[in-house]
Amino acid sequence: MSPHPRPPGDEDDDDRPPPGVPASAVATGAGLGLPRVPEGYRSGFACFVGRPNAGKSTLTNALVGQKVAITSSRPQTTRHTVRGILHRPSAQLVLVDTPGLHRPRTLLGQRLNDLVLATLAEVDVVGFCLPADQAVGPGDRWIAEQLLPLAQGRRGTPLVAVVTKTDLVPRDRLAKHLVEVADLGPWADVVPVSATAGQQVDVVEDVLLGHLPEGPPMYPDGELTDEPEAVMVAELVREAALEGVRDELPHSLAVVVEEMGPRPAADGGERADGMLDVHVQLFVERDSQKGIVIGKGGSRLREVGTHARAGIEALLGVPVFLDLRVKVAKDWQRDPRKLARLGF
Ligand SMILES: Nc1nc2c(ncn2[C@@H]2O[C@H](COP(=O)(O)OP(=O)(O)OP(=O)(O)O)[C@@H](O)[C@H]2O)c(=O)[nH]1
Numbered sequence: 001m002s003p004h005p006r007p008p009g010d011e012d013d014d015d016r017p018p019p020g021v022p023a024s025a026v027a028t029g030a031g032l033g034l035p036r037v038p039e040g041y042r043s044g045f046a047c048f049v050g051r052p053n054a055g056k057s058t059l060t061n062a063l064v065g066q067k068v069a070i071t072s073s074r075p076q077t078t079r080h081t082v083r084g085i086l087h088r089p090s091a092q093l094v095l096v097d098t099p100g101l102h103r104p105r106t107l108l109g110q111r112l113n114d115l116v117l118a119t120l121a122e123v124d125v126v127g128f129c130l131p132a133d134q135a136v137g138p139g140d141r142w143i144a145e146q147l148l149p150l151a152q153g154r155r156g157t158p159l160v161a162v163v164t165k166t167d168l169v170p171r172d173r174l175a176k177h178l179v180e181v182a183d184l185g186p187w188a189d190v191v192p193v194s195a196t197a198g199q200q201v202d203v204v205e206d207v208l209l210g211h212l213p214e215g216p217p218m219y220p221d222g223e224l225t226d227e228p229e230a231v232m233v234a235e236l237v238r239e240a241a242l243e244g245v246r247d248e249l250p251h252s253l254a255v256v257v258e259e260m261g262p263r264p265a266a267d268g269g270e271r272a273d274g275m276l277d278v279h280v281q282l283f284v285e286r287d288s289q290k291g292i293v294i295g296k297g298g299s300r301l302r303e304v305g306t307h308a309r310a311g312i313e314a315l316l317g318v319p320v321f322l323d324l325r326v327k328v329a330k331d332w333q334r335d336p337r338k339l340a341r342l343g344f
Contacts (some may be wrong), residue, residue, distance in 0.1 A: 030051055
C-alpha cells in the first residue's frame with residue numbers, strides 16, 4: 001500500500017496512513033498549504049530496527065537535526081513510535097522510530113514486537129542498525145529472519161543494513177564487520193555511519209531517500225515530528241528517571257502525563273510568560289522500585305524533575321511547573337488491563 005495523499009478525484013482507495021500517522025496529516029496535501037511539488041519529488045516512510053542500544057534513536061536525531069527521539073545509555077527506552085521528518089528540496093522522509101525487535105518474554109514484549117512488525121509492514125524502506133563495535137550475533141540473525149518476509153513480500157520493501165557507531169572501531173575491523181553484515185541478508189545497501197561523529201549521515205540519508213517512491217510531501221515544511229506533545233513530555237520524564245539507575249528499571253517504568261495546561265495568572269487571566277502546569281505519574285511495579293525512583297528524602301525525584309523540566313522547557317519554549325508523582329502498579333507489564341490503561 002502507499003501512504004501518500006492523493007489529489008481529490010484520484011480513485012485509488014489504497015491510501016490509508018500507516019499506523020500511528022494521523023489521517024489529518026496525510027489526507028490532502030492541498031489543505032496543508034503545501035507549495036507546488038517539483039518533478040520527481042519523492043516521499044515516504046522509513047523505519048530503523050535493530051537490537052536495543054544499536055543507535056537507532058541517535059541516528060534518527062542526527063538525520064532530523066534536532067532531538068526528537070529519546071536516547072539513553074540504557075536499552076529499551078523507546079516505547080513510542082516517535083517520528084522525525086526530513087525535509088529536502090527534492091524529497092521528504094518520515095522516520096518512524098520503534099523499540100528494538102527482540103524475542104518476547106512478557107506480554108509487554110509481545111505487544112512491542114507486534115507494534116514494530118505492524119509498522120514495518122507499512123513503511124517504504126527499513127534500516128537495520130547493527131553496531132560496528134559488537135560482533136554479529138544470534139540476536140541480529142533473529143532480526144534478519146523477521147525482516148526477510150518484508151523483502152520477499154508483495155511490496156518488496158528494500159532493506160538497508162546500517163552499520164552504526166563506526167567511530168568505535170578501527171578501519172580493518174570495520175571492513176570485516178561490513179562483510180559479515182553483507183552476508184546476513186538480502187540488503188539493498190550496506191552503509192556504515194557514525195551518528196555521534198557525524199560521519200556518513202548524509203550517505204544514509206541519500207540511500208534512504210533513494211528508496212522512496214515518487215509522491216508529494218505528506219507534512220508541511222518545517223514540521224519535525226507529529227508526536228503529541230504529551231507523549232514527548234512523558235518520554236523526557238522517563239529518560240530523566242532512568243538515568244543512572246539499576247538495569248531492571250527500564251522495563252518496569254511507565255510514565256503518563258495526567259494533565260498539561262496553562263497556569264492561570266493571579267487574576268484568573270492568561271500569564272504573560274505562558275507558564276504550563278504539567279502533572280505526571282510515574283508507574284513502577286514494586287515498592288522497592290518506588291524507593292529507587294524517589295531516592296533518600298525525595299532527593300532523586302527532585303533531580304529527575306529538574307532535569308526533565310529543562311528538557312520540557314526547551315521542547316515547548318515556555319516555563320514549566322512540573323509535578324511528579326510515583327505510584328506502584330503491581331505487575332503492570334503482565335496485566336492486560338493495566339497495560340491498556342498505560343496506553344500499551
Ligand atoms: N560512539 C558512538 N556511540 C553511539 C553512536 N550512536 C549511538 N551511540 C550511543 O549508543 C547508545 C544507544 O543509542 P540509542 O540511539 O539510544 O540506541 P537505540 O537503538 O535507539 O536504543 P533503544 O531505544 O534501546 O532501542 C547511546 O549511549 C548513544 O549515545 C555512534 O555513532 N557512536
